[in-house]
Amino acid sequence: MSGPIDHVGLQARLQPTRLAAVDLASGRRWTYAELDADVAACARVLVERGVALGDRIVSLARNRVDLVILHLACARIGAVYAPLNWRLSPAEILALVEDADPRLVVGDQELDRVELEGLSLDHLAAEIAAAEPLAAAPFDRGRPSLILYTSGTSGRPKGVVLSERNLDHTAINFGRLGRVTHQSAFLIDAPMFHVLGLVTTVRPPLLHGGAILVSDGFEPARTLARLSDPDLAVSHYFCVPQMAQALRHHPDLAPERLAGLTAIFTGGAPHAAADIRAWLAIGVPVVDGFGMSETGTVFGMPVDPAQIDARAGSVGVALPGVRSRIVDAAGRDCPDGQPGELLLKGDNVFSGYWRRPDDTAGAFTADGWFRTGDIARADAEGFHWLVDRKKDMFISGGENVYPAEIEAALADHPGIAECAVLGLPDPRWGEVGHLILVPRPGAVVSHAAVVAHLEHRLARYKLPKATTIVDSLPRTGSGKIQKAVLKALILERTPA
Structure with missing residues (x-):
């Protein structure tokens, strides 16, 4: 044939x-x-x-x-x-x-x-x-x-x-x-x-x-x-x-x-x-x-x-x-x-x-x-x-929080080049959001400024409780942010 x-x-x-x-x-x-x-x-x-x-x-x-x-x-x-x-x-x-x-x-x-x-x-x-x-x-x-x-x-x-x-x-x-x-x-x-x-x-x-x-x-x-x-x-x-x-x-x-x-x-x-x-x-x-x-x-x-x-x-x-x-x-x-x-x-x-x-x-x-x-x-x-990856969602005070929603709300922040949000352990709320961001060249971005940008867009339980500034975000070969690597880095920096 x-x-x-x-x-x-x-x-x-x-x-x-x-x-x-x-x-x-x-x-x-x-x-x-x-x-x-x-x-x-x-x-x-x-x-x-x-x-x-x-x-x-x-x-x-x-x-x-x-x-x-x-x-x-x-x-x-x-x-x-x-x-x-x-x-x-x-x-x-x-x-x-x-x-x-x-x-x-x-x-x-x-x-x-x-x-x-x-x-x-x-x-x-x-x-x-x-x-x-x-x-x-x-x-x-x-x-x-x-x-x-x-x-x-x-x-x-x-x-x-x-x-x-x-x-x-x-x-x-x-x-x-x-x-x-x-x-x-x-x-x-x-x-x-x-x-x-x-x-x-x-x-x-x-x-x-x-x-x-x-x-x-x-x-x-x-x-x-x-x-x-x-x-x-x-x-x-x-x-x-x-x-x-x-x-x-x-x-x-x-x-x-x-x-x-x-x-x-x-x-x-x-x-x-x-x-x-x-x-x-x-x-x-x-x-x-x-x-x-x-x-x-x-x-x-x-x-x-x-x-x-x-x-x-x-x-x-x-x-x-x-x-x-x-x-x-x-x-x-x-x-x-x-x-x-x-x-x-x-x-x-x-x-x-x-x-x-x-x-x-x-x-x-x-x-x-x-x-x-x-x-x-x-x-x-x-x-x-798409709301988020199932594994990236965290629960804060009994409420589901999707990091991608927070990241999207920060997409138009003039001082942020890119960012990622993680759920980290918290004795009071179970888990809370932690923001890791890369600032645009010459920009200075404080945690207070981040909260001010978000507080009229998102419910209070979704607001990140801390911010860490880094030079770059680790990514896979296909461009996805390696949140497990970020989480290990932040936990390593956090005092027990």
Whole structure:
């Protein structure tokens, strides 16, 4: 049986000469016919190197188109691709390599940094160029093709096992929400060990026959220049909120030069309504959404400035293929507006955690709903708001307090660059809020000034009882604040 076996193979037949990918660091370009041929040749290389069904291929490298080729080739032969976070320490990376138990390790200079033996991506590219393409053959899109390791904000990273069918649904869901077409061009800055960089910004354009423009990393000035470049004609840019904030505050920002963008799309962390409206005020739509490594794209806001403004801070609506519930501690469905834990079901949801059966069992309810660990609320029209991570919520004097609500209320404070709120033990109230903030250059921010900013916006029990000023907040490779690290730091400084 012959025929196109994946989206790249299909586009290679429908529009073989159309631009599919650009590697911005090297300048190399691929049409769909060329990209399809390289994926098929890479599949041949892997098979000849002894890679078989179910084997893992680990990569440790900065962004480049070769990583997309490698992942798609793994899918075609039934291997499982496992990209690792190069921002981790050598010991952490080696622990993940041991966990993945790979048949083959590939990478760039990051291999040398952690003293890990493997095949260089340059050597792999040379082998691909010399190889005969492996003949196309249909395959089961339900079998695993990817392991994404979670950020590990609350412990050892877990490997999320995803199939091509799971990834297809992110391509479909984001494509619908983000107005993706064959004319779309996605600039990819997000690291390709993360769902944003490898899935959300790669699969939708390849499904629709658009182009991916792969950058080797985020640099605000360079990113702004690329977003403004009429020759690149970037239509979609996806980033985490702190990347968007760095762009908005950069002196090179010229909003009128971003008119070609469908929108800047954000996810991966809460995005404050004040920051979203600040983008709208300069004529750039910022479309927030929600997804996870375990689920891909789940919710998204409309690409419509009026609707974004009316519900700034919302992560939007679910797609028809995604089922969602918000439940209380007893598992009962919450009424509109009441916060509860977000549960999800659908073909987008992962099958389990790699070699972690207990974690997998604990992640699902008895009737198959995935427990996201996120507290959310929804209105009668189906728009969702993320309230906080369940594990970050604390109880002060019997009242639930969500740190993300406090952090959002501080987003427009002129002296605060970024901040985080923790719940810390207190003999009187059980727990109280502790604010950790990074001031803007030259700003002096006191605890009293913070309280004055918040006291007319939030109930008194939500106000932080202390403030600590730091130079920076610790983050994971995907940009999430490491609150466990912050909590250990503050407790260490607090006298017993």
